[in-house]
Amino acid sequence: xxxxxxxKLGRIVMLICLTVIAGIYxxxxxxxxxxxxxxxxxxxxxxxxxxxKPDLSNYTYVIDKMKYLKLFRNNLIITLIGIAGIVLFxxxxxxxxxxxxxxxxxxxxxxxxxxxxxxxxxxxxxxLKAMNIIHLSGSKIGLGIQYWGFGIPMATFIFYNFMKTVxxxxxxxxxxxxxxxxxxxxxxxxxxxxSVTFTVIVLDVxxxxxxxxxxxxxxxxxxxxxxxxxxAYTFVGQMNTKWNYALTAMVLAVVPSIIVxxxxxxxxxxxxxxxxxxx
Amino acid sequence: xxxxxxxxxxxxxxxxxxxxxxxxxxxxxxxxxGYYSLTEWNGISKEAKFIGLQNFKTIFLESSDFVQSLxxxxxxxxxxxxxxNVLAIALAVVLTKKFRFANFFRGVFxxxxxxxxxxxxxxxxxxxxxxxxxxxxxxxxxxxxxxWLGDTTLVFYSVAFVGVWxxxxxxxxxxxxxxxxxxxxxxxxxxxxxxxxxxxxFKVTLPLLGPSFTxxxxxxxxxxxxxxxxxxxxxKGGPGTATNSVTMQIYKEAFTNNHxxxxxxxxxxxxxxxxxxxxxxxxxxxxxxxxx
Numbered sequence: 263x264x265x266x267x268x269x270k271l272g273r274i275v276m277l278i279c280l281t282v283i284a285g286i287y288x289x290x291x292x293x294x295x296x297x298x299x300x301x302x303x304x305x306x307x308x309x310x311x312x313x314x315k316p317d318l319s320n321y322t323y324v325i326d327k328m329k330y331l332k333l334f335r336n337n338l339i340i341t342l343i344g345i346a347g348i349v350l351f352x353x354x355x356x357x358x359x360x361x362x363x364x365x366x367x368x369x370x371x372x373x374x375x376x377x378x379x380x381x382x383x384x385x386x387x388x389x390l391k392a393m394n395i396i397h398l399s400g401s402k403i404g405l406g407i408q409y410w411g412f413g414i415p416m417a418t419f420i421f422y423n424f425m426k427t428v429x430x431x432x433x434x435x436x437x438x439x440x441x442x443x444x445x446x447x448x449x450x451x452x453x454x455x456x457s458v459t460f461t462v463i464v465l466d467v468x469x470x471x472x473x474x475x476x477x478x479x480x481x482x483x484x485x486x487x488x489x490x491x492x493x494a495y496t497f498v499g500q501m502n503t504k505w506n507y508a509l510t511a512m513v514l515a516v517v518p519s520i521i522v523x524x525x526x527x528x529x530x531x532x533x534x535x536x537x538x539x540x541x
Numbered sequence: 542x543x544x545x546x547x548x549x550x551x552x553x554x555x556x557x558x559x560x561x562x563x564x565x566x567x568x569x570x571x572x573x574x575g576y577y578s579l580t581e582w583n584g585i586s587k588e589a590k591f592i593g594l595q596n597f598k599t600i601f602l603e604s605s606d607f608v609q610s611l612x613x614x615x616x617x618x619x620x621x622x623x624x625x626n627v628l629a630i631a632l633a634v635v636l637t638k639k640f641r642f643a644n645f646f647r648g649v650f651x652x653x654x655x656x657x658x659x660x661x662x663x664x665x666x667x668x669x670x671x672x673x674x675x676x677x678x679x680x681x682x683x684x685x686x687x688x689w690l691g692d693t694t695l696v697f698y699s700v701a702f703v704g705v706w707x708x709x710x711x712x713x714x715x716x717x718x719x720x721x722x723x724x725x726x727x728x729x730x731x732x733x734x735x736x737x738x739x740x741x742x743f744k745v746t747l748p749l750l751g752p753s754f755t756x757x758x759x760x761x762x763x764x765x766x767x768x769x770x771x772x773x774x775x776x777k778g779g780p781g782t783a784t785n786s787v788t789m790q791i792y793k794e795a796f797t798n799n800h801x802x803x804x805x806x807x808x809x810x811x812x813x814x815x816x817x818x819x820x821x822x823x824x825x826x827x828x829x830x831x832x833x
Contacts, residue, residue: 388573411566
């Protein structure tokens with residue numbers, strides 16, 4: 263066999279192997295989707311078989327029972343509040359602390375980023391007490407605000423490292439033209455930060471949208487404030503043996519992320535890589 | 542107000558929101574944890590009784606649950622770090638090759654990572670029970686009939702497997718980025734010097750992957766040490782205490798048993814444990830990096 267043929271054959275073998283591995287890898291997700299279109303009896307009879315007559319009755323039942331649209335809105339509100347605060351406060355702090363170097367800036371920067379070393383579970387017990395005292399527990403807005411505190415350290419770190427590469431001439435010339443510091447931030451600095459802002463948003467949306475433990479501690483007691491994952495968790499717990507409803511709830515919980523991912527794959531992967539390398 | 546003072550005030554004002562928020566959510570609860578670890582407190586009563594270091598004595602000497610959970614977490618983290626990095630490097634090497642659908646395959650491996658870990662736990666609970674049952678029916682192979690979630694030894698591997706399955710895609714994309722950053726001429730030089738495929742990989746690619754390697758090891762380490770959601774959905778720490786991670790132990794101690802004082806003491810020990818382990822590993826790895 264010629265070298266070229268050999269290489270081509272090797273490539274085909276590799277592609278087949280890869281297809282098999284990827285197929286097995288994603289098979290559980292496929293099973294979850296497929297079985298959500300079956301009635302209970304069919305799941306029990308044969309998990310692997312394709313639905314005899316796929317129907318949406320599981321979905322109409324679960325969407326109604328879980329109050330899916332409300333949960334979706336809750337998630338959206340919490341995530342939006344969280345992201346807005348993290349991006350605003352972290353970029354503002356990173357900007358000023360990088361441009362005004364000095365003793366205060368060094369101390370403030372260190373204080374802001376050091377909590378990256380504190381695992382959430384270390385503080386969760388007393389956090390609940392502290393948040394009860396200042397009334398941030400038990401509400402969607404309160405939960406969104408809490409994400410500011412948890413997201414700011416990492417976001418500031420990422421913004422700060424990027425700020426160091428932004429030439430100072432940019433804002434100095436604006437200041438000479440008479441722009442205030444705030445004005446410079448809004449119209450010069452923030453637009454320059456665009457790519458890194460995007461990284462922060464990707465990382466934090468994935469985190470907040472899917473977060474489980476903090477919502478469990480803060481907003482689980484009330485059906486009005488529950489998040490998507492939290493409600494799915496409770497629902498699956500109640501529907502322990504009724505896999506048809508449990509699987510449908512699980513699909514509904516992950517389907518928004520999957521749809522977004524399909525459309526924005528490249529950007530999401532780039533954001534995640536950039537975040538990990540910088541963070 | 543002079544210009545200098547004005548600038549100083551501005552610096553403080555601009556950085557204050559971030560500082561205050563971090564203090565509120567992280568430092569104050571952290572200091573409170575330190576205080577409550579020295580008290581007996583059920584979380585409800587206003588007054589916590591100061592009992593000195595009694596809680597630390599309790600968690601290390603009177604009950605073995607906490608120490609066991611530390612062991613479990615260490616074992617889990619070790620398996621998680623090694624398995625996810627080895628598999629991720631292997632798959633990344635294949636997926637950096639130029640072929641059609643390469644992006645599609647990367648996407649497939651990344652999908653579990655964008656899903657909530659709790660749901661991932663549930664999916665696998667379904668597979669381990671209903672799915673495996675059917676596979677046993679069809680194939681008659683004993684592997685499918687084992688009690689993957691009910692057996693105290695097997696359950697460790699099930700949990701670790703699901704953990705790796707969920708996050709493998711993340712490490713794959715990091716390694717792909719690392720592999721693409723390796724300059725092509727260095728690899729070509731190795732081929733010209735007569736290196737075969739294996740030598741090329743172990744002597745050139747792997748050492749030059751250093752920075753990605755350090756990042757991935759560090760990330761997998763901290764994620765392994767923090768494992769919680771997957772275990773809660775899959776086994777709730779069971780059967781018995783077979784998959785009781787430290788985080789699960791702290792959660793139960795505080796919110797199920799209402800021993801907030803003991804829970805806080807465990808939190809503090811856990812914090813120190815994570816800090817020491819990550820710093821040691823980070824030091825060991827940053828020394829070995831190869832610069833170009």
